[in-house]
Amino acid sequence: EAQVTQNPRYLITVTGKKLTVTCSQNMNHEYMSWYRQDPGLGLRQIYYSMNVEVTDKGDVPEGYKVSRKEKRNFPLILESPSPNQTSLYFCASSLVGPGEKLFFGSGTQLSVL
Amino acid sequence: DQQVKQNSPSLSVQEGRISILNCDYTNSMFDYFLWYKKYPAEGPTFLISISSIKDKNEDGRFTVFLNKSAKHLSLHIVPSQPGDSAVYFCATRVQGAQKLVFGQGTRLTINP
Numbered sequence: 219e220a221q222v223t224q225n226p227r228y229l230i231t232v233t234g235k236k237l238t239v240t241c242s243q244n245m246n247h248e249y250m251s252w253y254r255q256d257p258g259l260g261l262r263q264i265y266y267s268m269n270v271e272v273t274d275k276g277d278v279p280e281g282y283k284v285s286r287k288e289k290r291n292f293p294l295i296l297e298s299p300s301p302n303q304t305s306l307y308f309c310a311s312s313l314v315g316p317g318e319k320l321f322f323g324s325g326t327q328l329s330v331l
Numbered sequence: 332d333q334q335v336k337q338n339s340p341s342l343s344v345q346e347g348r349i350s351i352l353n354c355d356y357t358n359s360m361f362d363y364f365l366w367y368k369k370y371p372a373e374g375p376t377f378l379i380s381i382s383s384i385k386d387k388n389e390d391g392r393f394t395v396f397l398n399k400s401a402k403h404l405s406l407h408i409v410p411s412q413p414g415d416s417a418v419y420f421c422a423t424r425v426q427g428a429q430k431l432v433f434g435q436g437t438r439l440t441i442n443p
Contacts, residue, residue: 260335277432308374
């Protein structure tokens with residue numbers, strides 16, 4: 219089954235404790251991206267990747283890191299999480315770019331205390 | 332600075348009637364427009380899209396209209412069904428850029 223898999227689904231952590239949210243897709247997609255969803259703000263892009271070893275900032279990259287060492291994986295790293303990073307996170311992928319149909323993961327609800 | 336706005340946070344429609352969801356944008360450089368649907372505890376799923384060179388695109392019960400002069404996008408669902416109850420996001424792409432800009436979302440509730 220074609221899918222984007224994110225883990226974990228729920229995560230509660232404390233300020234400053236490094237964490238990684240994993241994302242994997244099995245569709246051989248070139249493009250992958252991370253979004254965060256906050257009430258009243260919709261979905262905002264954090265980082266995106268056009269291909270292996272090619273990543274770029276989205277609209278809200280501060281406090282986040284990503285890597286794309288393999289085509290299928292695009293982890294999101296929070297080196298020192300802060301409470302303002304409490305949010306619902308989505309990973310997405312598409313064949314070549316964001317104008318194509320994006321496939322989203324089921325989301326990761328992160329709470330930073 | 333919200334470039335894409337969905338001014339109605341929620342909308343309630345009777346089953347069988349037409350649902351109209353609206354989206355306004357400010358950037359003339361947007362060249363592609365999409366609608367996504369999101370159920371609770373799931374990621375958004377693609378619904379329908381339209382290029383800036385068109386003014387209408389239809390797919391079954393779903394039709395998207397683009398009014399470039401008014402910078403306005405709308406999604407029509409006819410007839411509305413209970414399974415259409417979800418949050419709907421409009422999204423736009425800046426020409427030449429590799430990102431989508433999303434609206435805030437509208438929660439649609441279809442009443443039996």
